Amino acid sequence: MTPDEVITRVIPQQRWRAAAWLAMALVVAAVAAWELQMRRLGLRAGDLDDSRSHWAVERRKVATGEHDGVVIIGSSRILFDTNLDAWEEMSGLRPIQLALPGTNPRPHLKDLAENSDFAGLLVVGVTPDIYFTDWPGIPLFAGLTDFWREESPSSRFGHRVWIELQRRLAFLDDAYRLGTLIDRAVPLPDRPGVRGPIRDVWKLAEVFDDRQTTMWPRLETDEYLRDHARWVWGPFNGEPLVEAADAERIAAESRKHVEMIRARGGEVVFIRAPSAGLYLESERQGQPRARTWDRLLAVTGAYGIHFEDHDTMRDLDVPEWSHLSAASQPKFTRAYVELLMRDVPWLREHVARRAGP
Amino acid sequence: MVFNSLTFVVFFALVLLAHRLPLPWTAKKVNLLVASYLFYAAWNPPFVILLWISTIVDWYIARGIWNAREKSRAVRRAWLLGSLAVNLGFLAFFKYGEFLLQNWQALMASVGVEYVPPAWDIILPVGISFYTFQTMAYTLDVYLGRSKPLDSFLDFSLFVTFFPQLVAGPIVRPGQLVPQFARPVQATRDQMLWGLALMTLGLFMKVVIADSGLAASADAVFGADKPVGFADAWLGTLAFSGQIFCDFAGYSTIAIGSALCLGFALPDNFRMPYAAIGFSDFWRRWHISLSTWLRDYLYIPLGGNRGSEARTYVNLMLTMLLGGLWHGASWTFVVWGGLHGFYLAAERWIRSRTGVQGDPAGAWNRLALALTTYLLVNVTWVFFRAETFEGAARILAGMAGLAAEPAAVLPTVFMIKTGVIVAGMIAIQWLMRRRTLEDVVARAPWWLTGLVVAAMLFAVITTQGSGEAFIYFQF
Numbered sequence: 065m066t067p068d069e070v071i072t073r074v075i076p077q078q079r080w081r082a083a084a085w086l087a088m089a090l091v092v093a094a095v096a097a098w099e100l101q102m103r104r105l106g107l108r109a110g111d112l113d114d115s116r117s118h119w120a121v122e123r124r125k126v127a128t129g130e131h132d133g134v135v136i137i138g139s140s141r142i143l144f145d146t147n148l149d150a151w152e153e154m155s156g157l158r159p160i161q162l163a164l165p166g167t168n169p170r171p172h173l174k175d176l177a178e179n180s181d182f183a184g185l186l187v188v189g190v191t192p193d194i195y196f197t198d199w200p201g202i203p204l205f206a207g208l209t210d211f212w213r214e215e216s217p218s219s220r221f222g223h224r225v226w227i228e229l230q231r232r233l234a235f236l237d238d239a240y241r242l243g244t245l246i247d248r249a250v251p252l253p254d255r256p257g258v259r260g261p262i263r264d265v266w267k268l269a270e271v272f273d274d275r276q277t278t279m280w281p282r283l284e285t286d287e288y289l290r291d292h293a294r295w296v297w298g299p300f301n302g303e304p305l306v307e308a309a310d311a312e313r314i315a316a317e318s319r320k321h322v323e324m325i326r327a328r329g330g331e332v333v334f335i336r337a338p339s340a341g342l343y344l345e346s347e348r349q350g351q352p353r354a355r356t357w358d359r360l361l362a363v364t365g366a367y368g369i370h371f372e373d374h375d376t377m378r379d380l381d382v383p384e385w386s387h388l389s390a391a392s393q394p395k396f397t398r399a400y401v402e403l404l405m406r407d408v409p410w411l412r413e414h415v416a417r418r419a420g421p
Numbered sequence: 422m423v424f425n426s427l428t429f430v431v432f433f434a435l436v437l438l439a440h441r442l443p444l445p446w447t448a449k450k451v452n453l454l455v456a457s458y459l460f461y462a463a464w465n466p467p468f469v470i471l472l473w474i475s476t477i478v479d480w481y482i483a484r485g486i487w488n489a490r491e492k493s494r495a496v497r498r499a500w501l502l503g504s505l506a507v508n509l510g511f512l513a514f515f516k517y518g519e520f521l522l523q524n525w526q527a528l529m530a531s532v533g534v535e536y537v538p539p540a541w542d543i544i545l546p547v548g549i550s551f552y553t554f555q556t557m558a559y560t561l562d563v564y565l566g567r568s569k570p571l572d573s574f575l576d577f578s579l580f581v582t583f584f585p586q587l588v589a590g591p592i593v594r595p596g597q598l599v600p601q602f603a604r605p606v607q608a609t610r611d612q613m614l615w616g617l618a619l620m621t622l623g624l625f626m627k628v629v630i631a632d633s634g635l636a637a638s639a640d641a642v643f644g645a646d647k648p649v650g651f652a653d654a655w656l657g658t659l660a661f662s663g664q665i666f667c668d669f670a671g672y673s674t675i676a677i678g679s680a681l682c683l684g685f686a687l688p689d690n691f692r693m694p695y696a697a698i699g700f701s702d703f704w705r706r707w708h709i710s711l712s713t714w715l716r717d718y719l720y721i722p723l724g725g726n727r728g729s730e731a732r733t734y735v736n737l738m739l740t741m742l743l744g745g746l747w748h749g750a751s752w753t754f755v756v757w758g759g760l761h762g763f764y765l766a767a768e769r770w771i772r773s774r775t776g777v778q779g780d781p782a783g784a785w786n787r788l789a790l791a792l793t794t795y796l797l798v799n800v801t802w803v804f805f806r807a808e809t810f811e812g813a814a815r816i817l818a819g820m821a822g823l824a825a826e827p828a829a830v831l832p833t834v835f836m837i838k839t840g841v842i843v844a845g846m847i848a849i850q851w852l853m854r855r856r857t858l859e860d861v862v863a864r865a866p867w868w869l870t871g872l873v874v875a876a877m878l879f880a881v882i883t884t885q886g887s888g889e890a891f892i893y894f895q896f
Contacts, residue, residue: 070600071686073677076863078870080614086871087878094879218422218429218463225427235883242883243633252833260832261637
């Protein structure tokens, strides 16, 4: 056949109707069995993946002003440790949750300061071994400061369909894809210096509407998964060691952005959420409070809440040493919102204005 | 939109439904045209304008060339230059603008002039290289007297825009597709089911094999910023060879399957390329629609093999160098094309000296030559995948066992996965070297066909990729 001849395609002789019925029956049966098995493992329908598109939906609410004035950025701790319902119950305001796992919030602080007219209350979660470094974060969430504007119509529509499917099917979970399960099926020894997929963070949380993120119940009860998460956070040797000069530079950069938001009538507060065990010990070595957190507050002049300073935040449950359990999440949220309402005039006044005369 | 997205699933279901409604044929074609524009706009709506411009320009220019057929060659050439200026202008601006500026900057620096180009923040319209080549083929055919202009603007617009092959081919010639628009077509039940089976196979290749099975190994090795050892370098490169094949052949298979579900036939774009014996055989099996396009619209107009032997080698090399540049605005792609040009020239030289044409005798000889071809193709993939020459040199040093203090990069599970998948892929391609997929399926019992399709679909559903773009979209 030459390139100029009309194409015809051969259709293989086959009992196509029978083959199609068989394929359909097998797929339905296999997917049903898979769904049952995934539910048995603790996955639940309605647990939505925290994807780029899911984040972008929330970010666009800030841009279009469809919000109550409170926005949260940070890494996974402020994400896992904040209960949006508790926030709303206490203040009447429902925050927009923009914190991202394994991601440095400073580019987002910069973006909100320089590229938006945001003039609300910005709650910045500080995870010391991320905030005080120049590591931007995991590739999955790279470039989000542009993505939310540029996301294609196809991606936006696909995300809506995906969400609707996830509300009905438990097995549609990023952490339990077939490929991921194969990578983790047998924990093979790796060569020296190689970090295999078994050392990647696995499923830690469930994600719901408005990016409400809460620790996955199984992580609290399954010792293997809990110990695996602790092992992943390791080796708890004080790395990364934050030098004083870097901490000062980062604090000065943060101050610039805090001042830009304040100049528009907004406010910025910092929150250091709980960590525990060897993780906390490692942070004390590598990112000592006096060199990092205290300097951040001093240089920016911002209000801050450190969990170690408040009795109400001391005895919370941190199963894998970095994130609060589902039960402790609303307790911590109530504790820090109460402090914010007491000590941050912007929030007090905003709540009073909304409540009316 | 990408084929491996939920948006496409919904879109395609609606298109199929609309195509089966009891409507006049012209209305169905309008439906397909509108759907094709939506398909493209779903990625970035304003860029549909480029499609419209390309369509309108080539429609009128081809007619201009035809109407000037009694006039001088200069007049017809002027019309042709108009088409080339618009289509190649699009490519030059959107695809090669930054590359040209960077090279101009380097040239100026080499003569001591400091020139800082403005920031080039231009988005590359997806698939621009494919549809510009398709519209140019139409105008070139009219110019070369191979065909006359089409009578229907609707048919021509649909030829340019037909969504299954719009953004990553196969690059179709007017004579292959346009006559299919002339009469009403509706997929038969068997065409529809075979089309759906092909779409399942394509999705399996893309989502399960390319994205989930091999991408991580290739990314780990090519993303390493340190020397890598022999095993890592080879496995990373082999992984990429499998990834790009399954990604691109997967796309083509979905394109062919989706067109078939609508009752249209698109040409094959791949025929077991990693079972090729020699490089002319490889290019008869890899990205067939591009290699034939380059042959018909570049190599032959340059003189092909009609001149002296030296001129033939020059034509061959020029064609492959430009073919390399077509893939991307980087000198690494040019080197990739240059290597293939060198391989083709060397093979031609060897065949002319030894008098051996076609496949050699003896199964073991054929297997050895096929493996040699595959290994040499893998060397070219290093330049295709590496973003810089330094990166390519690092991988090649590792493949030659010459890396200084090489670091281990690949996790054990990735090494095993890559080995198993690539070995399986090579074995299948070798066994099917002289057979088509249609032959194999026709000989299989119906229950085995159903079982295999079900297994692939189950793997696709449970792997549920996040809709990552096909590699060839960037070209």
